[in-house]
Amino acid sequence: xxxxxxxxxxxxxxxxxxxxxxxxxxxxxxxxxxxxxxxxxxxxxxxxxxxxxxxxxxxxxxxxxxxxxxxxxxxxxxxxxxxxxxxxxxxxxxxxxxxxxxxxxxxxxxxxxxxxxxxxxxxxxxxxxxxxxxxxxxxxxxxxxxxxxxxxxxxxxxxxxxxxxxxxxxxxxxxxxxxxxxxxxxxxxxxxxxxxxxxxxxxxxxxxxxxxxxxxxxxxxxxxxxxxxxxxxxxxxxxxxxxxxxxxxxxxxxxxxxxxxxxxxxxxxxxxxxxxxxxxxxxxxxxxxxxxxxx
Amino acid sequence: xxxxxxxxxxxxxxxxxxxxxxxxxxxxxxxxxxxxxxxxxxxxxxxxxxxxxxxxxxxxxxxxxxxxxxxxxxxxxxxxxxxxxxxxxxxxxxxxxxxxxxxxxxxxxxxxxxxxxxxxxxxxxxxxxxxxxxxxxxxxxxxxxxxxxxxxxxxxxxxxxxxxxxxxxxxxxxxxxxxxxxxxxxxxxxxxxxxxxxxxxxxxxxxxxxxxxxxxxxxxxxxxxxxxxxxxxxxxxxxxxxxxxxxxxxxxxxxxxxxxxxxxxxxxxxxxxxxxxxxxxxxxxxxxxxxxxxxxxxxxxxxxxxxxxxxxxxxxxxxxxxxxxxxxxxxxxxxxxxxxxxxxxxxxxxxxxxxxx
Numbered sequence: 134x135x136x137x138x139x140x141x142x143x144x145x146x147x148x149x150x151x152x153x154x155x156x157x158x159x160x161x162x163x164x165x166x167x168x169x170x171x172x173x174x175x176x177x178x179x180x181x182x183x184x185x186x187x188x189x190x191x192x193x194x195x196x197x198x199x200x201x202x203x204x205x206x207x208x209x210x211x212x213x214x215x216x217x218x219x220x221x222x223x224x225x226x227x228x229x230x231x232x233x234x235x236x237x238x239x240x241x242x243x244x245x246x247x248x249x250x251x252x253x254x255x256x257x258x259x260x261x262x263x264x265x266x267x268x269x270x271x272x273x274x275x276x277x278x279x280x281x282x283x284x285x286x287x288x289x290x291x292x293x294x295x296x297x298x299x300x301x302x303x304x305x306x307x308x309x310x311x312x313x314x315x316x317x318x319x320x321x322x323x324x325x326x327x328x329x330x331x332x333x334x335x336x337x338x339x340x341x342x343x344x345x346x347x348x349x350x351x352x353x354x355x356x357x358x359x360x361x362x363x364x365x366x367x368x369x370x371x372x373x374x375x376x377x378x379x380x381x382x383x384x385x386x387x388x389x390x391x392x393x394x395x396x397x398x399x400x401x402x403x404x405x406x407x408x409x410x411x412x413x414x415x416x417x418x419x420x421x422x423x424x425x426x427x428x
Numbered sequence: 429x430x431x432x433x434x435x436x437x438x439x440x441x442x443x444x445x446x447x448x449x450x451x452x453x454x455x456x457x458x459x460x461x462x463x464x465x466x467x468x469x470x471x472x473x474x475x476x477x478x479x480x481x482x483x484x485x486x487x488x489x490x491x492x493x494x495x496x497x498x499x500x501x502x503x504x505x506x507x508x509x510x511x512x513x514x515x516x517x518x519x520x521x522x523x524x525x526x527x528x529x530x531x532x533x534x535x536x537x538x539x540x541x542x543x544x545x546x547x548x549x550x551x552x553x554x555x556x557x558x559x560x561x562x563x564x565x566x567x568x569x570x571x572x573x574x575x576x577x578x579x580x581x582x583x584x585x586x587x588x589x590x591x592x593x594x595x596x597x598x599x600x601x602x603x604x605x606x607x608x609x610x611x612x613x614x615x616x617x618x619x620x621x622x623x624x625x626x627x628x629x630x631x632x633x634x635x636x637x638x639x640x641x642x643x644x645x646x647x648x649x650x651x652x653x654x655x656x657x658x659x660x661x662x663x664x665x666x667x668x669x670x671x672x673x674x675x676x677x678x679x680x681x682x683x684x685x686x687x688x689x690x691x692x693x694x695x696x697x698x699x700x701x702x703x704x705x706x707x708x709x710x711x712x713x714x715x716x717x718x719x720x721x722x723x724x725x726x727x728x729x730x731x732x733x734x735x736x737x738x739x740x741x742x743x744x745x746x747x748x749x750x751x752x753x754x755x756x757x758x759x760x761x762x763x764x765x766x767x768x769x770x771x772x773x774x775x776x777x778x779x780x781x782x783x784x785x
Binding site: 170172218221222225226227228229231232233235236237238239240241242243244246247248250251252356359363395398399401402404405406408409412413416 | 497501502503505546549550556557559560561563564565566567568571574575690693694697737739740742743744745746747748749750751752753754757758761
């Protein structure tokens with residue numbers, strides 16, 4: 134194993150990890166405001182990518198019109214989802230709410246490819262396929278740009294949490310009843326969190342769609358996003374950033390080093406192993422608050 | 429009307445302690461069981477092998493999962509992997525020369541041990557994390573089964589189940605597997621009906637409702653959650669063995685993927701958390717609704733000359749599972765069992781609907 138290959142794997146891993154992190158930032162956003170882990174995040178990424186493909190391909194819009202339009206559609210979808218489904222589940226046990234989001238994941242995974250075609254669709258962002266050479270390193274341009282965009286958006290969401298509305302959201306995440314009593318509209322904050330997280334999912338779906346094409350397999354990003362969210366601590370955006378880099382690195386290195394030994398397939402299992410190890414040794418994650426009730 | 433008494437009012441304690449309190453219910457159970465017994469002689473063999481046998485076997489799996497989800501209130505997204513472990517362990521045991529009866533227990537124990545290891549990791553923390561840990565278990569078990577040739581019989585290869593017998597009856601042809609599955613399902617159903625009347629079942633219910641309240645009255649939540657995991661995984665493993673021997677006959681890793689786990693969760697939620705009857709109803713709906721719907725759509729397409737895209741038809745089951753899970757959680761969280769009991773309670777005192785039931 135030469136150093137160049139290792140370094141190349143590591144670099145690509147870091148950027149891939151940042152792209153995963155964007156999706157799990159959406160999970161963290163929802164968890165922070167309403168205490169629910171959204172297991173439909175993967176399907177929402179898929180739905181966002183499909184929305185862009187349909188708007189661009191079906192209506193012949195330019196990519197730079199289709200993407201904002203898709204973001205708006207997905208924001209509305211997120212808000213509507215909270216209004217129609219999640220708000221009715223307030224007060225139910227947490228496993229019911231989790232199962233509702235699983236139901237949504239399955240439903241979307243059936244409806245979207247069912248109505249808009251299951252075949253892989255090209256999503257062309259105008260990124261050329263030629264890799265970038267840095268010294269002797271070969272870097273995938275789409276992944277590099279995707280990672281950069283993700284990093285920018287995650288940093289933006291950290292800034293967002295210091296804005297007025299961000300502070301409202303933090304208040305809601307701290308204590309819903311108390312925020313209610315000082316005049317914060319809790320439902321609206323949660324609805325906006327769902328909308329924003331749907332937008333994040335869309336962006337991440339578009340970025341992934343540009344690298345691997347758009348089909349149902351985009352929803353498989355869920356397990357990676359979950360691994361990052363858990364490792365980062367579920368309620369920390371900074372944690373997502375760092376955990377994203379760790380998961381991306383681990384996955385890329387495992388694929389490069391372990392695959393030739395065990396015969397392939399490690400890529401999909403790295404995230405699961407990370408989830409399990411985190412739960413075993415540090416259930417509140419790297420940056421999460423230690424408020425998890427132990428039994 | 430159907431029920432010949434207005435409400436349930438008992439005069440003796442042993443009447444109230446009966447498993448089926450109403451004579452009508454008792455008769456219904458006997459008639460249904462008798463019908464299931466004679467079914468292979470009455471209906472087409474395709475119907476028995478294609479519909480009744482899967483219904484019975486998946487009901488066993490749903491009951492095992494329901495003990496955990498409905499009984500103890502713990503979520504499990506990797507039950508398909510649990511069944512897979514049981515199937516592979518028992519088939520390997522049988523190929524090593526063990527009789528089916530023992531191999532089934534080997535399968536159950538293997539599932540229980542592995543299930544408890546993953547459960548113990550996650551039970552230290554709560555709800556949400558358990559969902560993730562069991563999801564991780566599904567992926568890890570899938571990976572191990574596919575990647576270790578000693579387990580899967582080589583990558584992409586299927587493992588065939590050797591000829592075997594149960595209590596002296598050779599499991600071959602169409603009828604013998606059906607009766608073996610039916611007998612085991614009957615035993616399991618009786619176990620599940622009775623488990624809630626034992627101290628174990630009541631402890632699980634206490635843990636489900638509020639774990640620290642349970643620990644105040646002297647029920648150790650961690651111990652009982654782990655026990656629930658153990659029992660439920662054991663049932664899952666035994667179901668895996670029955671599934672392999674009576675239904676699949678050849679097992680391959682893709683039969684136990686995440687899709688199966690999702691299907692099982694859908695069965696339990698649609699049927700009704702914590703209800704034995706609900707298990708059967710949920711399995712029936714989840715298994716047959718996509719088939720019926722597909723037939724209907726095909727018929728409609730032929731009738732009205734509308735071409736239904738194949739993508740749409742291929743994705744109908746997923747839509748249906750997701751839609752049913754969401755619909756039931758939002759509209760009737762206790763599932764089909766609750767709908768049944770509502771209708772039954774209404775009919776019990778009909779036409780006096782304000783009478784005590």
